[in-house]
Amino acid sequence: MSLDALYQQIILDHNKKRVGFGLNAGGFPSHQYNPTCGDEITLTVRLSDDGTTISGIEWEGKGCSISQASASLMVSEVVGMTIPEFEEFANGFREAMRSRGQIALGEEEFGDLAALSGVSKFVARVKCAMLAWVAAEDSLALTRESLN
Amino acid sequence: MSLDALYQQIILDHNKKRVGFGLNAGGFPSHQYNPTCGDEITLTVRLSDDGTTISGIEWEGKGCSISQASASLMVSEVVGMTIPEFEEFANGFREAMRSRGQIALGEEEFGDLAALSGVSKFVARVKCAMLAWVAAEDSLALTRESLN
Amino acid sequence: MFTSAESAAIRAEFPEIAESVGGVPLVYLDTAATSLRPRVAVEFESDFALRHTAAVNRGAHTLAAEATEAFDAARESVAGFVGARPSNLVFTSNATESINLVALAIRLASATGAGGRFSLREGDEIVVTEAEHHANLIPWQEVAHQTGAVLRVAPVTDDGVLEVGAVTALLSERTKVVAFGAVSNVLGIVNPVAEVVGAAKETGALVLIDACQAAAHGPIDVTAWGADFVAFSAHKMYGPTAIGALWGASATLAEMPVVLTGGSMITRVDYDSSDYLPAPAKFEPGTPRLTQAIGWAESLRYIESVGFERIAEHERELGAHLYDAVAAIAGVTLLGTNSEVDRVGLVSFTVDGVHPHDVGQVLDSRGIAARVGHHCAQPLHKRLGVGASTRFSLGMYSTLEDVNLAAAVLAEVRDYFGEA
Amino acid sequence: MFTSAESAAIRAEFPEIAESVGGVPLVYLDTAATSLRPRVAVEFESDFALRHTAAVNRGAHTLAAEATEAFDAARESVAGFVGARPSNLVFTSNATESINLVALAIRLASATGAGGRFSLREGDEIVVTEAEHHANLIPWQEVAHQTGAVLRVAPVTDDGVLEVGAVTALLSERTKVVAFGAVSNVLGIVNPVAEVVGAAKETGALVLIDACQAAAHGPIDVTAWGADFVAFSAHKMYGPTAIGALWGASATLAEMPVVLTGGSMITRVDYDSSDYLPAPAKFEPGTPRLTQAIGWAESLRYIESVGFERIAEHERELGAHLYDAVAAIAGVTLLGTNSEVDRVGLVSFTVDGVHPHDVGQVLDSRGIAARVGHHCAQPLHKRLGVGASTRFSLGMYSTLEDVNLAAAVLAEVRDYFGEA
Numbered sequence A, B: 001m002s003l004d005a006l007y008q009q010i011i012l013d014h015n016k017k018r019v020g021f022g023l024n025a026g027g028f029p030s031h032q033y034n035p036t037c038g039d040e041i042t043l044t045v046r047l048s049d050d051g052t053t054i055s056g057i058e059w060e061g062k063g064c065s066i067s068q069a070s071a072s073l074m075v076s077e078v079v080g081m082t083i084p085e086f087e088e089f090a091n092g093f094r095e096a097m098r099s100r101g102q103i104a105l106g107e108e109e110f111g112d113l114a115a116l117s118g119v120s121k122f123v124a125r126v127k128c129a130m131l132a133w134v135a136a137e138d139s140l141a142l143t144r145e146s147l148n
Numbered sequence C, D: 001m002f003t004s005a006e007s008a009a010i011r012a013e014f015p016e017i018a019e020s021v022g023g024v025p026l027v028y029l030d031t032a033a034t035s036l037r038p039r040v041a042v043e044f045e046s047d048f049a050l051r052h053t054a055a056v057n058r059g060a061h062t063l064a065a066e067a068t069e070a071f072d073a074a075r076e077s078v079a080g081f082v083g084a085r086p087s088n089l090v091f092t093s094n095a096t097e098s099i100n101l102v103a104l105a106i107r108l109a110s111a112t113g114a115g116g117r118f119s120l121r122e123g124d125e126i127v128v129t130e131a132e133h134h135a136n137l138i139p140w141q142e143v144a145h146q147t148g149a150v151l152r153v154a155p156v157t158d159d160g161v162l163e164v165g166a167v168t169a170l171l172s173e174r175t176k177v178v179a180f181g182a183v184s185n186v187l188g189i190v191n192p193v194a195e196v197v198g199a200a201k202e203t204g205a206l207v208l209i210d211a212c213q214a215a216a217h218g219p220i221d222v223t224a225w226g227a228d229f230v231a232f233s234a235h236k237m238y239g240p241t242a243i244g245a246l247w248g249a250s251a252t253l254a255e256m257p258v259v260l261t262g263g264s265m266i267t268r269v270d271y272d273s274s275d276y277l278p279a280p281a282k283f284e285p286g287t288p289r290l291t292q293a294i295g296w297a298e299s300l301r302y303i304e305s306v307g308f309e310r311i312a313e314h315e316r317e318l319g320a321h322l323y324d325a326v327a328a329i330a331g332v333t334l335l336g337t338n339s340e341v342d343r344v345g346l347v348s349f350t351v352d353g354v355h356p357h358d359v360g361q362v363l364d365s366r367g368i369a370a371r372v373g374h375h376c377a378q379p380l381h382k383r384l385g386v387g388a389s390t391r392f393s394l395g396m397y398s399t400l401e402d403v404n405l406a407a408a409v410l411a412e413v414r415d416y417f418g419e420a
């Protein structure tokens, strides 16, 4: 398969830009680990004061360009979403990633994340792309639990 | 392979006759066991007063016709031998049994035991034929140890 | 039963059936020991080995990713075949290792005392039955020796039947493990699995079913039984040697301590400790049984293409005929003589005055491959008052001609040895 | 090195070599993970499965007797290949299980305290090295956790070399187990096995050698090493998955307690206790890995037909070329950089600014199958200050063209990711 189908320029850029990189104390960080390669991420989702909206995401970690770009792009696209919006968005992203090239991420809905569409054809890399998302869902769940 | 090559009439007879069957107390019995079929034998070798000659062999046990006939025929043929004679005889018997049909037991040397020649072609049955012999060698070793 | 045309088509798929033994055609009546192999599955496996070999779970290159997918798909097939989800199915070397995995987890947990339900101690009880295969007896004996737990043995009746009451009578709050076979490999009798499991679960005990003989002769649903563990082997299901499975309930597998450790079952490894993946990876360290899983799944696909229900029906009818034919021979005594109970196509018997080895030899001289000995069930033989027996067992490729020939030759055995 | 004609003949025997990956020809550089399979061995195994399947060690009928003989002969071949007697060679599922068998014997013996040299307790010490595969680390960690023994880790130098003194410095009368790899699967460095064993044996410790990588790349003599145990896997020696071996010294195997129990390893079974056969049967309960043993032996016969010394020489020369070619690439850093030491045809490396997964992806797009990750050696990667690496490893079918292409593509990687 063509390498360029996987590594679009946006991905290579975000692998360096890493939007949201750098963790502050507090909140409910989630640590996720990919045992096959040893990649890891620690990520904290911040909510607005009323607890309805994602106000920020911070993360640190190391990993391949796909995992780093996916985290960076996620932060670029999802901050400002309400929790249900994010959940739907994350489900859509996951579905596309798992589709083995059947479902592309539409640019209209997913913005620059559409650049990750190619990942779904590289089954071994889907986990890389999902690492930050699993961490975000987990941190969100921990945060909401704390509000109850 | 022809069944009659294995089961000569002498074997079928000795399977019933069982020369030496019946154990008396004393001596140094050896118990041998064949784990694949659960057959077993307990056998005692008696030596002459001067400890040089096999004066008798007694045994009990259950097993297939080959194991029973081999015990019975052994008793018929080896009582009266000196220990070195028996050892050479047993080695010759073992060698023939393991020969996969290459070495026949000569009637001149082995008498009625020659009827067991066919066993060596039935690899799975060699252990059956050897059971009493292993017990005899073991009992003999135990007996001689006690004399030292 | 299968029509002759159906049987012929099935037999054509098993090349060994067409072999001859010492110049006479083979009649394979030893399927309960190990089943013959369908060509389609063996060839699929060898083609995979030759063209798709790669490291599973460890590589990112295309071949490795494809091998991993194929391996996962094979696990899904095998799990689906017995009504399970893939995450509950641990691959092992054979059913013996499956049972040992549980017994070892118990021994390891008991050594430190920190293993919840897996931790046994003096005064605890383990319940098995008189009809167990050595594989489902000795591991428990070793657990008992180490922990001081008591091994209690549920009796079978004189005709070999395991009654539910025989097990329930032994159950109490001291019962920590109940392990028994779904189908006896000596008697062919189908045990009342669900009832025994139901009673055993009430004590809170870990319940393990040895499904070696059950899994090969008709559809089973491991979840419906309600046990904690179910063990079975590929080589009795027309699959390869060197692979078997331990099915475990989700909560039980989560609670179960690791036994074998190494690569591919970890997340983080430091010198002082390591973190483990969830089941099934937790129990499968090292390079997995790749081609064997592929081959097993393909064997099961072949079974399904014929129709497992139809195979079960064929074997049941042929088995009834076998039972009757052997029972009718003078001087032949069946083990397990209750005609009321459900059974698979398998009979064990003794021949008056003729040792099983000698019986087997006569059968073998006519091409009939039967099993002789204690069939890894010495205690059951002792219980039934015999040292060893001869066993005929059927597979999907068995025919009425096989059964009739076996019965005819068996009827001549006593005569040959001068016993008739 | 092999001539082109010799290489072509060898490659023709490995059908996978001729496969293409995403439209480009495969360049298989992942032999250290699992080796490709020679056609002659796979076909021999599948023919055996199709025509000679029968129960080993359990049947008296002709097929069963023949299968038993074939199985015994296969054990003899594998044992002979590594300089051992068959009675000292226990078949297992893989090297991981081989090592675990010893570790479990120790844990079981320690639980009751009645296991001679196998019984460990608080204050005892287990010595491993920083370069171990997880398979030779985690089992010892678990032994330590259970028994209270201390795990001591012999350091490697900054360039990955294990010096004899690093191990001997840790030895004392408290040392009860010394376990280490003959060849590192990350560094390719050949360790001073005999010297380490010699020193370790003086303490009376049980000594285990993980020979996974050593056994595949040149003749070994397990008895000459003088250890108690040697572990290795068939799938790294051009053999099938699902089979490996544990070689044990006679006295050690006799002393070692049983771990897995069941059929085919017993003489007498009663409800309260059982008697066990001597090794290797003692450690191989249940239906054995029949066709896999046959297939493994046949793979080794193929290796011998080519000449194992010649293969070793080929890989050594090609490996030196690989080492130099990779070391020469700007921005690429080798792990294990001492050029004085003996090594097998294997290099691991990092690429500045590019994650191994991304390196692997670029290689894969050009058909090059390399391994990326921690290669089941997280602690060694940490020790060398990296999280993961990319590995090229050679087999008998590898060529200079393979190595040159891999180096050429590797040289382009940084550029692709804008790092050059």
Ligand SMILES: Cc1ncc(COP(=O)(O)O)c(C=O)c1O
Pocket: C263, C285, C286, C287, C288, D032, D033, D094, D095, D096, D097, D133, D135, D136, D181, D183, D184, D185, D210, D212, D213, D233, D235, D244, D376
């Ligand atoms: C040095 C070393 N030890 C142990 C192992 C484990 O071998 P297996 O996966 O065959 O059990 C490997 C291979 O992965 C290895 O390279």
Ligand SMILES: Cc1ncc(COP(=O)(O)O)c(C=O)c1O
Pocket: C032, C033, C094, C095, C096, C097, C133, C135, C136, C181, C183, C184, C185, C210, C212, C213, C233, C235, C244, C376, D263, D285, D286, D287, D288
């Ligand atoms: C009832 C039963 N349990 C356990 C086993 C052991 O199976 P395996 O040898 O495949 O481990 C067998 C077969 O021998 C069996 O019939």
